[in-house]
Structure formats: C-alpha cells, structure tokens
Amino acid sequence: MNQTNRILIAATAHHIVRKTQGGMQVFRDGQDYRHCIHHIRELRETNSVAVHAWCLLPDRIHLLATAERQAADISDFMKSLSCRVTMRYKRRHMGAGSPWEPRFRSSPVQPGQWLLACMNYIERLPVLHGFVKTAFHYHHSSYRMRLGKTHIYWLDDAEDYKRLGHDAEARAEVYRDYFNAGLCASDRENIERAVNTGQVTGCAYFERELRGK
Template sequence: MPRKARVVLPNCPHHIVQRGHNRQAVFADPSDFERYLADLRELKDAFGIKVHAFCLMTNHVHLLLAPPEDSAALAQLMKRLAGRMTRYRNRIERRTGTLWEGRYKSSAVQTDAYLLACCRYIELNPVRAGMVARPAEYFWSSYRLRMLGRHEDNWLERAAFFDDLAHSDEERSRAYRAFVDQGIPTDQLQLIRNALQRGQLTGSGDFIREVEQSSGLRIETRGRGRPRRNS
C-alpha cells in the first residue's frame, strides 16, 4: 500500500516528531543533546528554515519548523539532522545501523490560530512526562530560549504571535509564562496529537479548505476547533 502523501506548505510552520528506532534512546548524555541543537542551529540557516519551537526528549524530538518557498528544504534538513546524529552516535558507540524510525511525522500548522498552542504543547512535553515540574527546569527545549526575549543568544524565529502578547519583552515573557502555566485543555491536547499522528493539518476548517484548493489534495479532517488563548 503506498504511503500517504505528506502535506508540506512553504512558509508555514510544521509540527514534526521523529522517534528513535524501536523507541530506543537517541540522547544518552548532555553532549548528545548539545550536538543535535548545534546541528539544528547550523542547518536552519543553511536551508533557510525558521525554528519556532523544539523539545528533545530521551528517545524522540518535537520540532516546529517553517520551510522557505522551496518546501523541499524541510525534508532535506530533517534528513541531514538525522544522518549527522546517527553517524555521531554510531562512532561513539562503535556500532552500525539506524538510529531513527524510517519516517518522521508532521502536521502543517495554521499560524494565527494554532502556532502559540503548538509551542506550548511542545515545551510542556517534559512536564507531561513527569521529568520536571516546570518547563523552565528542562534544559533541552525552546522554553528557556524563548524567555530570553530579544537576547542575542535566542536563535528562535521572532514570530508575530509572540510580539502580539504584550508591548515589551518583559511583559511578553510574563504573558507567555502564564499561558504555558495554564496547561493545555484536554480537547486541544487531543486535537494536536491526532493531527500529528494522522498526518492531518492542525487548523480550522477554512485553513484546511484553502490548503485543499491550493494543493489539489483531499485532506481528511476530524474534530477541528480553534484553541482559546485564555483556556
């Protein structure tokens, strides 16, 4: 049976999950996490990819990436990232073979309605997993970078959704911290998970119809709804 075509949209954020092969650990040491993030920071510039959020868990990664007009750059970046990490771990462990599952999961995200919600979903992964009590305690997600505001060490994309939260960096950080601390409503959590698992779009009905018209693809939809920022 042929694999379902992946929907990749230029200049649109995509929620991506890539897991270790047979759910094996991908990151065993702090240096592994640091290596992956250094590669991501380098390759995002090489391929013109915008990074909105990330979270590196022990055996998988969550990324929120937007490709340029050439949407093929997204797959190229993911292939290069995976290849570098595989060679790195194989060299250290003196082994051969694959490190990752064969195909990563992805879902195009409607920017105005869902980008903020997906950032929160990604950065709360360590909290949901019981690894930390608060997202700021986890070193390998974008949450700590985001709280730096316009600091030179913050290499995340400066998106309009974050600027719209308040009038200053300090106020934006407080607003986003409060938004994250609210947690994720159950229906929103399930919607984001389902869209990712099924390769659907994370967005409203209008967004999905627009993508169908522009791409010529028939996109299966289930249980859509616009997330609320104050819920």
C-alpha cells in the same frame, strides 16, 4: 493528508516529529543533546527554515518550523539533522544502522491560537513525559531560551508570538502566563492526532485553504 502522502507547504508552520525505532534512546547525556541543538541552530540557516520552538526527548525530536523559501527545505533540513545525529550515535554509542523510524511525521499548523498551542505543547513535553515537574527545569527545549534564561537567543519568532508584546521581555511574560495556565486535554489530543496521522492542526477551513494551494 496522511503519512503515506505527506504534504509540506512553504510559508506555513509545521509541527515536526522525528522518532526512533522502538523507543531507542538516541540522546543519552548532555553532550548528545547539545550536539543536536547546535545542528538545529546551524541547519535552520543553511536550509532557510525558521525554527519557532523545539524539544528533544531521549527518543525523539519535536520542532515547530516554517520553510521560508520552498517546502522541500523542511525535508532537506530533517534529512541533514537526522544524519548528523545518527553519525554521532554510531560513533559514540556503537549503534548499528539508523535509529530512526523510516519517515518523520509532520502537521501543518494553523496560524493564531493553534500555533501558540502547538508551541505550548512542544515545550510542555518534558513535563507531560515526567522528566521534570516544571518546563523551566528542562534544559533541552526552547522554553528557557524563550524566557531569556540562556546566553544566546536564536529562536525565529513567529508573527503570532511577536504580537504578544512590544519586545522580547514583554512577549516572554505574556507567554509565561499563557503557558502556566496549562493546555486543555482536547487541544493536546488534537495536536497529537494531527501530527501522528499527517493531518492539519487547525480547523476545517484552514485545511481547505491549504488544499487549494
């Protein structure tokens, strides 16, 4: 699997990254972030895509999402989201052309520990990039929502996350402890390598299993 031959698979979580060209800042203030978050929430319903985690940085979008019906729904979802952000960028910031790289990046994620590690990585990105000292203080990711600190909860919880507790509060408590324990360097490197090269996030057995589908 690579970026010239990207494989998307229905009913499998994918780590998806949409980057701008040359680090261009497409999100410049709170309104830009809220606009994109609104459309992530809306488009996940119209495209039958379950969104398990997300994070917006000034020059990129990270998602952990599953196409519930057919694999092409992920592409349709990303095309619509990218288009809406681009239109706003051109109108509000006088941008010319598309700010995005030609293609979004994606990596199928193995259920279980790798899925939770990928959630951890995505919601930890604001800290890794030095925007905040703690993920709780960043308002443009799913972390605060996961902990019940937003007015509305619209995350589509993956089965592996649901197994952490009997209700939303219990799951959030277990996940917070897991998150605070940190992410080991090797897991972080594996997640980044996989999504940047279009490889599987997980073990060799999982990759063979996907190739057989």
